Amino acid sequence: MLSFQKWRRSESAQGLFLISPTLGFALLLLAVPLIMVAALSFWTQDYLTLDRTFTTANYVTAWTEPMYQYLMARSLKISIFVTAATVFLAYPVAYFISFHVAPKRKAMWIFLITIPFWTSYLMRIFLWKVILGYNGVINGSLTGLGIIDEPLSFILYNQNAVVLTLAHAWVPFAILPIFVALERVDRSLIEAAEDLGDSGLRRFLRVTLPLSMPGVIAATIIVFIPTIGDYVTPRLVGGPNGLMISNMIELQFKKANNAPLGAALAISAMGIVTFFALAFLWLNRRYVRGPS
Amino acid sequence: MRGKSRFFNWFIGFFLLFLYAPAILLPVFAFNASSIVSFPLTGFTTEWFSVLLTNGTLHVAARNSLLIAITTAIFSTLLAVLAARASTRFSFFGRRSIMGFVMLPMVLPEIIIGVSLLVVIIQMGFELSLWSITMGHILICTPFCIAILSSAFMNLDKSLEEASFDLGQTRWNTFWLVIFPLVMPGIVASLLIAFTISLDEFIIAFFLAGTEPTLPVYIWGQLRFPAKLPSLMALGTVLLFVSIGLLLIADYFRRRGIRKTGIENTGGFL
Numbered sequence: 001m002l003s004f005q006k007w008r009r010s011e012s013a014q015g016l017f018l019i020s021p022t023l024g025f026a027l028l029l030l031a032v033p034l035i036m037v038a039a040l041s042f043w044t045q046d047y048l049t050l051d052r053t054f055t056t057a058n059y060v061t062a063w064t065e066p067m068y069q070y071l072m073a074r075s076l077k078i079s080i081f082v083t084a085a086t087v088f089l090a091y092p093v094a095y096f097i098s099f100h101v102a103p104k105r106k107a108m109w110i111f112l113i114t115i116p117f118w119t120s121y122l123m124r125i126f127l128w129k130v131i132l133g134y135n136g137v138i139n140g141s142l143t144g145l146g147i148i149d150e151p152l153s154f155i156l157y158n159q160n161a162v163v164l165t166l167a168h169a170w171v172p173f174a175i176l177p178i179f180v181a182l183e184r185v186d187r188s189l190i191e192a193a194e195d196l197g198d199s200g201l202r203r204f205l206r207v208t209l210p211l212s213m214p215g216v217i218a219a220t221i222i223v224f225i226p227t228i229g230d231y232v233t234p235r236l237v238g239g240p241n242g243l244m245i246s247n248m249i250e251l252q253f254k255k256a257n258n259a260p261l262g263a264a265l266a267i268s269a270m271g272i273v274t275f276f277a278l279a280f281l282w283l284n285r286r287y288v289r290g291p292s
Numbered sequence: 293m294r295g296k297s298r299f300f301n302w303f304i305g306f307f308l309l310f311l312y313a314p315a316i317l318l319p320v321f322a323f324n325a326s327s328i329v330s331f332p333l334t335g336f337t338t339e340w341f342s343v344l345l346t347n348g349t350l351h352v353a354a355r356n357s358l359l360i361a362i363t364t365a366i367f368s369t370l371l372a373v374l375a376a377r378a379s380t381r382f383s384f385f386g387r388r389s390i391m392g393f394v395m396l397p398m399v400l401p402e403i404i405i406g407v408s409l410l411v412v413i414i415q416m417g418f419e420l421s422l423w424s425i426t427m428g429h430i431l432i433c434t435p436f437c438i439a440i441l442s443s444a445f446m447n448l449d450k451s452l453e454e455a456s457f458d459l460g461q462t463r464w465n466t467f468w469l470v471i472f473p474l475v476m477p478g479i480v481a482s483l484l485i486a487f488t489i490s491l492d493e494f495i496i497a498f499f500l501a502g503t504e505p506t507l508p509v510y511i512w513g514q515l516r517f518p519a520k521l522p523s524l525m526a527l528g529t530v531l532l533f534v535s536i537g538l539l540l541i542a543d544y545f546r547r548r549g550i551r552k553t554g555i556e557n558t559g560g561f562l
Contacts (some may be wrong), residue, residue, distance in 0.1 A: 015382030019390060022375040022434065026394045029431050033408030040411055093307055096300050111543060112308075118535045119315050121492055122511050123528035127314035130321070135330045137317070168310065222399060229401020232494065236515075246403045253407060253499070259414075266407050273401075 058264035090174035098182035157239025181215025353510035372437030406499030420502035444478025477549030484542035
């Protein structure tokens with residue numbers, strides 16, 4: 001009893017006590033629901049009645065039916081393209097802000113980069129449809145300038161449009177971690193490399209890039225995982241060939257009324273994404289030597 | 293060096309154009325007289341804004357969204373204050389994994405959160421309502437609030453707190469008299485950020501909306517009707533300026549907080 005009294009006043013107990021409401025909320029609204037989705041994915045549903053006998057049938061369907069395989073592969077491909085496009089776009093911007101902007105102005109630049117993220121999500125996607133459309137901004141100005149005769153059709157209602165729109169939505173999230181990592185790069189190391197005769201490109205490849213890898217990795221994970229869950233962008237700009245697995249999950253939960261299959265698809269998608277993210281982290285640890 | 297910086301200027305210019313393209317076009321089309329959202333522009337009008345004033349369904353949706361956003365802002369900030377204080381001031385068993393778990397909604401696809409909450413609500417036999425959306429929003433906003441508040445609490449000088457104890461103040465008084473005023477700007481920033489995220493959130497709201505729509509759910513329903521698009525542009529413009537206004541206020545408070553604790557300002561949100 002005495003030791004309990006002592007423990008109660010310890011730092012550990014105070015910290016745990018203080019965080020318990022937040023933790024409790026997350027357990028109740030995140031852990032419990034996730035466990036229930038996992039349970040549901042092993043059940044079956046016939047119209048409105050739920051059959052609670054254990055079965056792996058939903059997973060068999062999710063992994064063998066060609067349509068689901070195809071959608072899953074396409075979603076993964078789109079997510080990888082989006083992540084690559086976002087990180088390649090974000091790195092030079094983060095580099096510019098960290099190395100070429102006066103220290104006093106850096107906060108303003110970061111603010112400037114984050115503003116578009118706070119404009120209405122739906123309107124942003126819809127406006128890309130307006131920009132890329134058959135009579136849209138790009139086609140309109142290109143035909144107006146006489147550069148093309150026929151409007152370009154490969155820019156809307158396909159996977160390119162999905163990749164572009166998602167990259168636009170996620171690029172601030174990629175810039176921030178890379179910027180933070182670049183800010184932490186010790187400038188004297190770069191000067192040392194310069195003094196030792198390394199050219200600009202070599203300095204970048206041997207000093208700046210390896211030291212900023214943690215930011216690149218964080219950006220990759222932050223963009224890659226949530227991208228697979230977007231169903232609005234594919235619906236609005238993807239056309240029939242741009243739909244992703246989330247559209248199917250949404251369909252199963254809503255119109256198709258087969259929540260267990262939807263749950264199995266959602267868990268499978270999460271599993272695959274997590275696997276790829278972990279593989280990426282492992283490869284990085286194995287082949288890219290960051291600061292130790 | 294000169295060629296390199298010119299390349300950078302071009303690149304950054306194009307990037308900013310890409311980044312701001314939708315935000316610039318939104319007000320352009322909102323004030324365009326044509327009822328078709330495309331170029332060329334036909335003339336200036338404020339008609340689409342006046343349409344908004346008389347739309348009853350829109351007002352109900354806006355009220356729902358405001359209610360949800362205010363509740364979300366208050367509760368996620370409260371939860372985040374506790375977590376941020378606990379993780380920056382105390383070291384306790386499993387701190388890293390607990391914080392990792394609480395921050396998880398930040399990287400989890402929103403559809404997973406929407407689906408899992410939907411499953412629980414239906415299995416428990418509850419009705420979908422504004423409350424279910426609010427719960428989902430508190431869950432996703434809390435990590436953002438923790439991120440903001442952690443830096444506010446981390447910048448606190450522990451000796452100020454010790455001085456207060458030495459002068460005979462209780463723990464409770466110390467919090468209200470010393471700590472709270474110092475982190476107050478962070479709390480305001482956190483409230484505004486959560487409010488802004490909730491106001492605009494669609495994916496979770498769409499899954500958990502019962503019969504009462506929020507603003508984004510209403511917008512989603514209207515996007516199908518070409519005739520409604522110009523007034524949606526007007527609505528989007530209004531929301532854009534509300535969000536930017538709130539963010540400027542949030543950023544002002546965040547900077548003030550940083551000045552108060554005497555640390556150099558190094559970056560924005562997130």
